[in-house]
Amino acid sequence: MPGNMGVVYEGPGKVEVHETEYPGFELKDGPGVNPANVGRKLPHAAILKTVATNICGSDQHMVRGRTTAPQGLVLGHEITGEVVETGPDVEYIKTGDLVSVPFNIACGRCRNCKEGKTGICENVNPDRPGSAYGYVDMGGWIGGQAQYVLVPYADWNLLKFPDKDRAMEKILDLAMLADIFPTGFHGCVSAGVGPGSSVYIAGAGPVGLAAAASALLLGAAVVIVADLNKERLDQAHSFGCETVNVALGDPKDQIEHILGEPEVDCGVDAVGFEARGHGRESETEHPATVLNTLMDVTRAGGALGIPGLYVTGDPGASDEAARHGSLSIRIGLGWAKSHSLVTGQCPVMRYNRQLMQAILHDRVQIAKAVNATPIPLDQAPRGYHEFDEGAARKYVLDPHGMLASAA
Structure with a gap:
C-alpha cells in the first residue's frame, strides 16, 4: 500500500503538508468527521491517485479562521484523478479511468439527487443537506489536496474523460470542472x-x-x-x-x-x-x-x-x-x-459534462482565463499565502508531477 501526503489546516493562517492515512473503504474518526458517519462502509467508493487538486477561495475562508473548521482537517474539494482501486459495488468506473470529481458529494439515490440538486444531497451529511470534501460541517469526508483520495458513490459522482491522452493535453482546463x-x-x-x-x-x-x-x-x-x-x-x-x-x-x-x-x-x-x-x-x-x-x-x-x-x-x-x-x-x-x-452550492453534475465538451472542442480556454498555475504539493503553503495576498492566479497542486509531465 502506498503512503499518502496531504495539506492540513493547522489553525488560522497556517497550513502544512503532512503524512496522512491512505484511504480505505470505511470512514474513520478524525478532525471534522461527523460522529454519525464514523464506521460508514463504502463499497460503492473508488480510490483516486490525484492528478490535480486546486486551492479554492472557499478553502481560504477556513484557513483565515473565518469558519469553525477544526485543526487537523485535510483540505481540498477540487479534485481530478486516476482511479487506482474500486469497491466491490462499483460497476462502471474502472481502474485506470481519468476522472473529474464534482466537489458536491452526492448519493444519487435521495429525492434531491434525483431532481438534479446534487449540492443538497440528503444522505451524505448527517447534520444538513449538502456535503463536500475537506470542508467544515460537511460530514467530514477527507479532503483531496493529497496524493490519494476516496470518492464515495463512484459510479454516480465521477465524470470519466472519454479519451485519456486527449484529456491530459488539456488537463489544466479540465481540472477546473471540479468546482x-x-x-x-x-x-x-x-x-x-x-x-x-x-x-x-x-x-x-x-x-x-x-x-x-x-x-x-x-x-x-x-x-x-x-x-x-x-x-x-x-x-x-x-x-x-x-x-x-x-x-x-x-x-x-x-x-x-x-x-x-x-x-x-x-x-x-x-x-x-x-x-x-x-x-x-x-x-x-x-x-x-x-x-x-x-x-x-x-x-x-x-x-x-x-x-x-x-x-x-x-x-x-x-x-x-x-x-x-x-x-x-x-x-x-x-x-x-x-x-x-x-x-447555494452549484450542482456540478448539471453542467460538468457539457463544459467538458466545450473544453475538449476548444470552445473555451478556462485555464487561461483564471491563470491556472501548477505547483508541487509541498509548495501548498506558499500557494495559500500568495493567493491570500491577492495573486491573480488559480493555484493547482500537482501531487505526482503529472501536470509537469503533461506540460
Whole structure:
C-alpha cells in the first residue's frame, strides 16, 4: 500500500503538508468527521491517485479562521484523478479511468439527487443537506489536496474523460470542472445571462473569472467584472471583460460610463461573506455590500446568481449578527425590483459534462482565463499565502508531477 501526503489546516493562517492515512473503504474518526458517519462502509467508493487538486477561495475562508473548521482537517474539494482501486459495488468506473470529481458529494439515490440538486444531497451529511470534501460541517469526508483520495458513490459522482491522452493535453482546463467553472457557469445561468445581455460580476478571483468566461460562452454582449485588486482586474480585461475598480467609488457611475446607463441585465456575486465596502470604505469589511450593490445595479425584473459563499457561523465577523450569518440586506429593494435570487452550492453534475465538451472542442480556454498555475504539493503553503495576498492566479497542486509531465 502506498503512503499518502496531504495539506492540513493547522489553525488560522497556517497550513502544512503532512503524512496522512491512505484511504480505505470505511470512514474513520478524525478532525471534522461527523460522529454519525464514523464506521460508514463504502463499497460503492473508488480510490483516486490525484492528478490535480486546486486551492479554492472557499478553502481560504477556513484557513483565515473565518469558519469553525477544526485543526487537523485535510483540505481540498477540487479534485481530478486516476482511479487506482474500486469497491466491490462499483460497476462502471474502472481502474485506470481519468476522472473529474464534482466537489458536491452526492448519493444519487435521495429525492434531491434525483431532481438534479446534487449540492443538497440528503444522505451524505448527517447534520444538513449538502456535503463536500475537506470542508467544515460537511460530514467530514477527507479532503483531496493529497496524493490519494476516496470518492464515495463512484459510479454516480465521477465524470470519466472519454479519451485519456486527449484529456491530459488539456488537463489544466479540465481540472477546473471540479468546482469553479461549473460554479461560475451556474452563477451566470441563474442570473439569466444569454446572447446580447449585459452582466455585472462582483469579484475577480478565480470564481469571478470563471463566471466571466462563462458569460462570454453564453453569449453576453458586455461582461463587467468588479474588484478591488488591479492585478485581478487586469486578468479579467485580458480576455475581453470590462472592469470596475470598486475602490474608486460607486459601481453605478462606472457602469454608466461603460454602458451609457447605470444598470445591467444580470448580476453575479462571486465574492461572498468576506466582502468589503466600496470607495472610502473599501478597506473595511461590509458583508452585505455585494448583495446590496447587485440589487442596486441590476435592472427591474432581472436576476441574481449568488455562488459566492455565505456561512451560518463566522467567528471573525465584524459584528455580532454577521457571526451568525445575519446580514443587513436591502431585501425591500430587491422585492421592489422583482428580482430573482438563486443561492447555494452549484450542482456540478448539471453542467460538468457539457463544459467538458466545450473544453475538449476548444470552445473555451478556462485555464487561461483564471491563470491556472501548477505547483508541487509541498509548495501548498506558499500557494495559500500568495493567493491570500491577492495573486491573480488559480493555484493547482500537482501531487505526482503529472501536470509537469503533461506540460
